[in-house]
Amino acid sequence: MKVGIDLGTTYSLIAHLDANGKPLLIPDNNAPEFFSTPSAVYINDRSAVVGSLVDTMLEQKPDLPVIRFFKRSFGTDKPLFIDRNSNPWYPETVGALVLKKLKFDAESYTGEQVESAVITVPAHFNDHQRKSVLNAAHLADIPVLGLVEEPVAAALHYGIVNNSIDNVLVVYDLGGGTFDATVLCLNETGVYVLAKDGITELGGKEFDEAISSMILDQYKKATGMDLELSAAVALQLRRVSEEIKIELSFPSKTFVKKTILLGSSAFEVLIYRRDFELAIRRMIEQTIEVTLHCIDSAGFRETDINALMFVGGSSMMPVIKERMSKIISSPKQKIFLHEPMKAVALGAALHAAQLSGEAGQYNIPPEFRGVTGYNIGIQTINLQTKSVEIDCLIKKNMPLPAQNKRTYFTTNVNQTRIVLQVVQYASLSEPMIEVGELTIGPIQNPSVNYPVEITVENTIDGIIKVNAFDPNTGVEIQQKFTHSSQTLGFNFLSQKQLIANTQISNFAL
Numbered sequence: 001m002k003v004g005i006d007l008g009t010t011y012s013l014i015a016h017l018d019a020n021g022k023p024l025l026i027p028d029n030n031a032p033e034f035f036s037t038p039s040a041v042y043i044n045d046r047s048a049v050v051g052s053l054v055d056t057m058l059e060q061k062p063d064l065p066v067i068r069f070f071k072r073s074f075g076t077d078k079p080l081f082i083d084r085n086s087n088p089w090y091p092e093t094v095g096a097l098v099l100k101k102l103k104f105d106a107e108s109y110t111g112e113q114v115e116s117a118v119i120t121v122p123a124h125f126n127d128h129q130r131k132s133v134l135n136a137a138h139l140a141d142i143p144v145l146g147l148v149e150e151p152v153a154a155a156l157h158y159g160i161v162n163n164s165i166d167n168v169l170v171v172y173d174l175g176g177g178t179f180d181a182t183v184l185c186l187n188e189t190g191v192y193v194l195a196k197d198g199i200t201e202l203g204g205k206e207f208d209e210a211i212s213s214m215i216l217d218q219y220k221k222a223t224g225m226d227l228e229l230s231a232a233v234a235l236q237l238r239r240v241s242e243e244i245k246i247e248l249s250f251p252s253k254t255f256v257k258k259t260i261l262l263g264s265s266a267f268e269v270l271i272y273r274r275d276f277e278l279a280i281r282r283m284i285e286q287t288i289e290v291t292l293h294c295i296d297s298a299g300f301r302e303t304d305i306n307a308l309m310f311v312g313g314s315s316m317m318p319v320i321k322e323r324m325s326k327i328i329s330s331p332k333q334k335i336f337l338h339e340p341m342k343a344v345a346l347g348a349a350l351h352a353a354q355l356s357g358e359a360g361q362y363n364i365p366p367e368f369r370g371v372t373g374y375n376i377g378i379q380t381i382n383l384q385t386k387s388v389e390i391d392c393l394i395k396k397n398m399p400l401p402a403q404n405k406r407t408y409f410t411t412n413v414n415q416t417r418i419v420l421q422v423v424q425y426a427s428l429s430e431p432m433i434e435v436g437e438l439t440i441g442p443i444q445n446p447s448v449n450y451p452v453e454i455t456v457e458n459t460i461d462g463i464i465k466v467n468a469f470d471p472n473t474g475v476e477i478q479q480k481f482t483h484s485s486q487t488l489g490f491n492f493l494s495q496k497q498l499i500a501n502t503q504i505s506n507f508a509l
């Protein structure tokens with residue numbers, strides 16, 4: 001069986017196609033009434049607990065060291081956790097545990113083996129972050145058919161379910177930890193991405209924190225004291241904040257009043273929706289700016305958009321529809337929520353059929369085209385001015401796969417090596433993301449102005465590849481590409497061993 005996996009910041013889901021090609025979510029083996037797994041992991045000695053069982057365990061032991069939001073650390077190289085045996089656990093190794101648990105759920109529910117998967121990523125994930133997801137899958141022994149972007153997967157599902165065609169569609173995807181804006185075109189042959197943009201660290205986590213700080217303020221006003229945040233209190237505060245936030249999304253709710261138990265003291269909170277919206281206003285405005293910029297990058301005005309689709313749990317907050325419907329405001333333009341917490345996984349299962357050539361058999365439109373999320377360039381030093389310059393080889397929002405080449409030359413007769421920095425960047429005014437360092441050489445017969453042709457490719461999965469050729473012979477030159485995020489600690493084999501030695505437990509405590 002091929003599956004689609006939505007590896008989410010807060011919740012992860014797995015879906016497959018039934019015999020008629022209809023995508024279905026697979027239930028959590030530990031809580032069969034739920035079709036998602038909290039992205040939470042507790043690592044013990046040679047065993048780990050993943051998902052809803054972690055929350056059950058926290059009821060009894062609130063100070064357990066639980067790892068959440070590991071998706072936010074993809075693309076970085078610091079361990080998230082050191083276990084009792086001094087083993088470092090990297091973001092991708094923790095992610096691998098969630099993927100293994102989802103695989104287990106799928107296999108025990110269907111009785112079939114998971115052969116391969118499509119895994120979703122935020123649209124604006126860079127090369128490092130995408131490689132982390134591939135590493136996590138590799139560690140979990142899940143062959144990856146491809147990566148697909150979360151808003152694109154959701155749009156694919158929407159397009160197929162509704163038979164929607166010739167639509168210029170904007171997807172506003174605000175989840176638990178990330179925001180993506182994507183402009184796509186849907187037609188009878190498939191899905192074509194035209195532009196994308198996003199914010200890595202913006203989602204439900206920030207909105208929960210906004211409610212938490214309102215609660216803490218009210219506590220201080222009422223008692224004259226700061227609330228002491230023990231592990232148990234912090235856990236209760238996080239849970240109750242999320243509950244209040246979700247309640248405030250009910251159209252009829254303009255405030256939530258509740259007595260909450262924080263530690264040993266019961267305390268009444270009163271949160272007005274308008275105060276909450278004021279507290280998160282700057283963040284919401286940021287998402288709107290990014291969406292408008294994305295529409296502009298696709299070459300459209302707001303009036304050209306046929307439909308605006310909301311996905312991701314946080315897009316259910318009423319303020320978002322209110323704000324966006326002032327911008328996408330013609331009665332001919334549709335604005336709607338589409339399965340906000342399920343569409344990504346369902347779309348990923350559909351994309352798995354597209355990638356494995358099974359689309360025809362299920363009447364799924366076969367075509368799919370993504371775009372580059374960043375400019376990709378080579379950093380050079382201008383010898384006259386000594387300043388750092390960027391040669392842009394691939395521009396943002398170009399159809400994938402994208403490829404380009406440029407020739408560089410040695411500068412002196414004895415030069416046997418050329419070292420180039422490959423970078424990725426949203427715009428020249430934003431920080432450069434170092435992709436890696438390409439060291440070319442030794443060049444066998446060096447001479448002044450010895451030419452080396454560099455090819456840079458952004459694959460369908462959004463991964464960057466570089467290659468150096470001798471343009472005179474067309475033969476590859478000896479080279480080494482050192483990926484920036486792999487230069488420190490992460491050692492694939494030892495992490496693989498760690499995963500192999502860790503039993504995912506089905507029992508709480």
Ligand SMILES: Nc1ncnc2c1ncn2[C@@H]1O[C@H](COP(=O)(O)OP(=O)(O)OP(=O)(O)O)[C@@H](O)[C@H]1O
Pocket residue numbers: 007008009010011012071150174175176177178179203204205242245246249311312313314315316317340341
């Ligand atoms: N009705 C609601 N109103 C506001 N927020 C909600 C609502 N329902 C769920 N959420 C929030 O949505 C988030 C989960 O959404 P979702 O499952 O789409 O995110 P995710 O996939 O975990 O994260 P990401 O896609 O950013 O990696 C949580 O923060 C949750 O509190």
Ligand SMILES: [Mg+2]
Pocket residue numbers: 006007008009150175176312344
């Ligand atoms: Mg998501």
